[in-house]
Every structure is written in structure tokens, then in C-alpha cells.
Amino acid sequence: MTSTMTEKIDHPTAPGDRLPVVVVGAGAMGTAWIRMLATSPHAVPVGVVDLDLDLAASAVATLGLDGAVVGDSVAEVAERAGAAAVVNVTVPQAHRIVNEQALRAGLPVLCEKPLAPTVAEALRQVAIADLTGGLLMVSQSRRYFNHLAAFRDAVEQLGPLAAVHAQFFHADHEPGFREQMAHPLLVDMSIHHFDMLRYLTDDVPVAVRCSSWNPPWSWFAGDAAATAEFELDSGARFVYSGSRCTPGLQTSWNADWRVYAERGAASWDGDDVVRVDAEGIGFDVPARPEGIEASLEEFVTSLRAGTTPQNEVRANVLSLAMVEGAIRSSERGGERVVVAELLEESLAQAITDEQRDDVAGVLRSWTSAADGIATPAWGSAPAAIASGGAQ
Incomplete structure (x- = not known):
């Protein structure tokens, strides 16, 4: 049963309590988040926002969220529900609008990937985070697989890298906006694998050559297949191949990985098999939450401690x-x-596109885009939320 009260509902936000959050977006992924949050020890969904109020109400009713507030305004629902943070699970085109509304309302945000359709729009969100001082974290949930952590442990011991190879081949049907995207592989799936590369090696991408296409049998409107080679700052290469419409010999959703380095090689099947071909190198597989549950845990922990999480904007x-x-x-x-x-x-495009003077002023204050994304990250001061208020 949804709440129709106009008065604010108070929720405790002291350390050890479940953080009250509003979920924005009640589609398939939003419902997955709400379902996870309903049993999470870290946060509790107290409100759901969607332009389709019936969809939001249905999600709340289906998942038995008694007392949750439903509405189409982030700030209004958060105020009524007594929320201390926002989980943004809208379509990518809506991410910036929702994130700005939340940050300007004093609410930290955990936003689903991809952060934005373009880097220019992402830089505008960095500026909003700078302006408001709020935490904006992107949920790159595939960073949080325990066997990826074990693979990283092994790779760190191999010495300088020569090449990293990743292959992703799947055949997934996702009716809706994904099947209508111009680049459903690169934008919606490869973002995970590219981000995992950055987690795995801690290397910096310098340049890329890429070819993308759509196989004749594809049910996607845009390019569902691609190959790419990235030059990394260390001199190594990242070689990537992928497809979202390959019906045979499919890989893990996390891709299939090979790393070649000075002391040997290592591989990960994307699931639960890590292999190392090198003398004296071992690894440990941690036992901790994975996926969106782990992403949420890091978000809440960072808010409590005032520290900067992985994938801060x-x-x-x-x-x-x-x-x-x-x-x-x-x-x-x-x-x-x-x-x-x-x-x-x-950055030049972001300055041209930005219509709010205060955000544009932040963008113009950067000496370069590199300067903008290297500015001191959120978390230099104790998080206000740890003592009961929203950051």
C-alpha cells in the first residue's frame, strides 16, 4: 500500500541503520533494484519515482513495500518519504536530469550505468557534483565479482603487461530501448567490460581504433557487434571483441579474459575459473557480496565514512x-x-550545451577536462549522513 500522506516520514540514518532511499525508475532494472533493496541490510526503499505512476504503484504493491511513497518528482517523494539518498535506475538519457534534481535537493546519488550518453553530458554531471558537494557514484556492478578480484590479484603479480584480451559473445533479447539503440553493444554492455579493464589493470586508456557492425540476422536496430584495440598508458594493448546476437559458444556476461605479461599469463572465464600460468603466483577468492548488492554496500559505506568510492563520477x-x-x-x-x-x-561541448549559469561557471573554471575529473573527489570531509542528515 502506497502512502498518500503529505507530511514527511522520518527514518533513522545513524550508523548501523538501513539507509532510506528513493528509487527512480520502476522498469525491469528498477524493479530488480527495489527487490534487492527490500531485503538489503544496508538500505531500505521508502519511495519510488516514475513518470508512469501506475507502473511505480504496481512495483510497490507487487514487492509488498507497505508505506512506500509513490510520485513523479524526485525532490517531492524524497521529502515526503524522509529519504537520505537516491538510486537512479532511469534510462541513460534521463540520468543527468534526475542526478541534478537529487544533488540540488541535497541527496547523494547511486546512478546506474552508463552515466550519460556522451562524455560531454558526463562532464556536466561532474560539474554539478562539484557545485553541490554531493556524492554521485556510478553503479558499475560488474566490478564487484569475487573471481574478478581474484583475477586482479593474480594479474598484479605478473609484472608489466603486454596485452589484455576480452571476448564477449551473447544472444540476448531485451525488447525496449536497448534493442533500438544505435550502439547496443558498446554503450550498454561494453561499458561494463571497459570499466572492468580499468579495475583490472589500473591502466589509463590513451587511444582506440574500433569497427562496429550489425550482423544480417540481428534483432537489434543498431550495431550489435564490434572489435576494438585500445592503447594503454603503460604501452600495453587491450583487444576487445564482442556481440549481443551470437547464438552459439556464448561467453559469460562478464566476458572471457586473457592477460599476457612479463612473468607469465592469466585467464578468467568470467564466472568462477581463474587460471595462472606463472611460477610462484597465487590468488585468493574473497567471499563478499557481488553485483548491485556490492555496489550499494560501497555507496552506503562511503556515505557513512565520508570516503570516496570506486566509480565516483x-x-x-x-x-x-x-x-x-x-x-x-x-x-x-x-x-x-x-x-x-x-x-x-x-568539455567545449559541455560548456556550449550547459544552460545553467552556475554549472557552466564550474565547467569554465577548469583549465582542462583532465583537470576537471582530477579535482578533489567527494569525501574529503566527514559525511553528514553519518550523523543523521543527508550529504
């Missing part, structure tokens, strides 16, 4: 730049795209 921009760089290269016939140049062009 500034850090996530480079993962998005890998996607946009690959798309640009493909659309230019495989031309080499330099990431630093893409970032600076995106």
Missing part, C-alpha cells in the same frame, strides 16, 4: 570515454581516436 568518466572513443572511431572508418583530445572536445 570523476573516475567513471574515463570508462565512458572508452565507449565514446570506440564509437567515434567506428563511425570514422576505424580512425585512431585519442582519448585526451576527446575529453577536451567534450
Whole structure:
């Protein structure tokens, strides 16, 4: 049963309590988040926002969220529900609008990937976070697989890298906006794999060459297949191949990985098999939450402690730049795209696009895009939420 009261509902936000959050977006992914939150020890869904009020009410009723507030305004629902944070599970085109509304209302945000359709729009969100001082974290949930952590442990012991290879082949049917995207592989799935590369190696993408296409049997409107080669700052190469419409010999959703380095090689099947071919190198598989549950845990923990989480908005921009760089290269016939140049062009575009004077002022204050995403991240002061208030 949804709440129709206009008065604010008070929820405790002291350490150890479940953080009261509003979920924005009641579609399939939003429902998955709400279902997870309903039993989470870290947060509790106290409100659901969607432009389709019937859809939001249905999600609340189906999941038995008695007393949850439903509405179409982030700030209003958060105020009525006594929420201390927002989980943004809207379509990518709506991410910036929702994130800005929440941050301006004093609410930290955990936003589903991809952060934005373009790097320019992502930089505008960095500026909003700078302006408001609020935490904006992107939920790159595939960073949080325990066997990926074990694989990273092994890779760190292999010495300087020569090459990292990742292959992703699947055949998934997702009626809706994904099947209508111009680049459903690169934008909606490869963002995970590119971000995992950054987690795995802690290397920096320098340039990319990419080719994307749509196989004749594809049920996607846009390019569902691609190959890409990234130059990394260390001199190593990241070689990527993927498809969302390959019916046979499918890989894990996390892709299939190989790393070649000075001391040997390591592989991960994307699920639960990590192999190392090198002398004296071992690894441990942690036992901790994975996926969106782990992403939520880090978000809440960072709010409590006032620390900066993985994929705080500034850090996530480079993962998005890998996607946009690959798309640009493909659309230019495989031309080499330099990431630093893409970032600076995106900053100029962000300044042109931004209509709010205060946000535009922050963007203009940066000496470069690199400067903007390297500014001190959120978490330099104790989080206000730890003592009972929203950051």
C-alpha cells in the first residue's frame, strides 16, 4: 500500500541503520533494484519515482513495500518519504536530469550505468557534483565479482603487461530501448567490460581504433557487434571483441579474459575459473557480496565514512570515454581516436550545451577536462549522513 500522506516520514540514518532511499525508475532494472533493496541490510526503499505512476504503484504493491511513497518528482517523494539518498535506475538519457534534481535537493546519488550518453553530458554531471558537494557514484556492478578480484590479484603479480584480451559473445533479447539503440553493444554492455579493464589493470586508456557492425540476422536496430584495440598508458594493448546476437559458444556476461605479461599469463572465464600460468603466483577468492548488492554496500559505506568510492563520477568518466572513443572511431572508418583530445572536445561541448549559469561557471573554471575529473573527489570531509542528515 502506497502512502498518500503529505507530511514527511522520518527514518533513522545513524550508523548501523538501513539507509532510506528513493528509487527512480520502476522498469525491469528498477524493479530488480527495489527487490534487492527490500531485503538489503544496508538500505531500505521508502519511495519510488516514475513518470508512469501506475507502473511505480504496481512495483510497490507487487514487492509488498507497505508505506512506500509513490510520485513523479524526485525532490517531492524524497521529502515526503524522509529519504537520505537516491538510486537512479532511469534510462541513460534521463540520468543527468534526475542526478541534478537529487544533488540540488541535497541527496547523494547511486546512478546506474552508463552515466550519460556522451562524455560531454558526463562532464556536466561532474560539474554539478562539484557545485553541490554531493556524492554521485556510478553503479558499475560488474566490478564487484569475487573471481574478478581474484583475477586482479593474480594479474598484479605478473609484472608489466603486454596485452589484455576480452571476448564477449551473447544472444540476448531485451525488447525496449536497448534493442533500438544505435550502439547496443558498446554503450550498454561494453561499458561494463571497459570499466572492468580499468579495475583490472589500473591502466589509463590513451587511444582506440574500433569497427562496429550489425550482423544480417540481428534483432537489434543498431550495431550489435564490434572489435576494438585500445592503447594503454603503460604501452600495453587491450583487444576487445564482442556481440549481443551470437547464438552459439556464448561467453559469460562478464566476458572471457586473457592477460599476457612479463612473468607469465592469466585467464578468467568470467564466472568462477581463474587460471595462472606463472611460477610462484597465487590468488585468493574473497567471499563478499557481488553485483548491485556490492555496489550499494560501497555507496552506503562511503556515505557513512565520508570516503570516496570506486566509480565516483570523476573516475567513471574515463570508462565512458572508452565507449565514446570506440564509437567515434567506428563511425570514422576505424580512425585512431585519442582519448585526451576527446575529453577536451567534450568539455567545449559541455560548456556550449550547459544552460545553467552556475554549472557552466564550474565547467569554465577548469583549465582542462583532465583537470576537471582530477579535482578533489567527494569525501574529503566527514559525511553528514553519518550523523543523521543527508550529504
